[in-house]
Amino acid sequence: MIKITRVNSINQPYIFCDICGEKITVAGMGTALNEYDEKGNSVVEVMYAHKGNCFKEAEKRLTAKYGSIPQWHELDKFLTWLLQNSGISPERLRELAQDDM
Numbered sequence: 689m690i691k692i693t694r695v696n697s698i699n700q701p702y703i704f705c706d707i708c709g710e711k712i713t714v715a716g717m718g719t720a721l722n723e724y725d726e727k728g729n730s731v732v733e734v735m736y737a738h739k740g741n742c743f744k745e746a747e748k749r750l751t752a753k754y755g756s757i758p759q760w761h762e763l764d765k766f767l768t769w770l771l772q773n774s775g776i777s778p779e780r781l782r783e784l785a786q787d788d789m
């Protein structure tokens with residue numbers, strides 16, 4: 689899940705692992721798992737998990753809940769798609785990153 693932490697009056701959003709509850713601070717070490725509705729069209733649930741044991745547990749839980757093996761994506765690729773689908777261009781992303789410096 690996504691949460692915003694507040695440290696020294698500064699808001700810091702993070703993705704937290706839905707299994708162990710810890711922050712995923714290295715996107716290359718995280719995954720986003722998803723299931724679809726019965727028609728196979730809409731994503732009905734997304735879980736975030738560290739690779740390794742957390743991923744295995746997330747896959748097990750989603751399989752038990754929906755009866756099929758979930759799809760999964762590398763978290764860095766998933767976040768890139770999310771930015772693209774939110775209309776944030778690479779140029780805008782660079783502008784936003786510079787605003788925070």
Ligand SMILES: [Zn+2]
Pocket residue numbers: 705706707708709710737738742
């Ligand atoms: Zn974890």
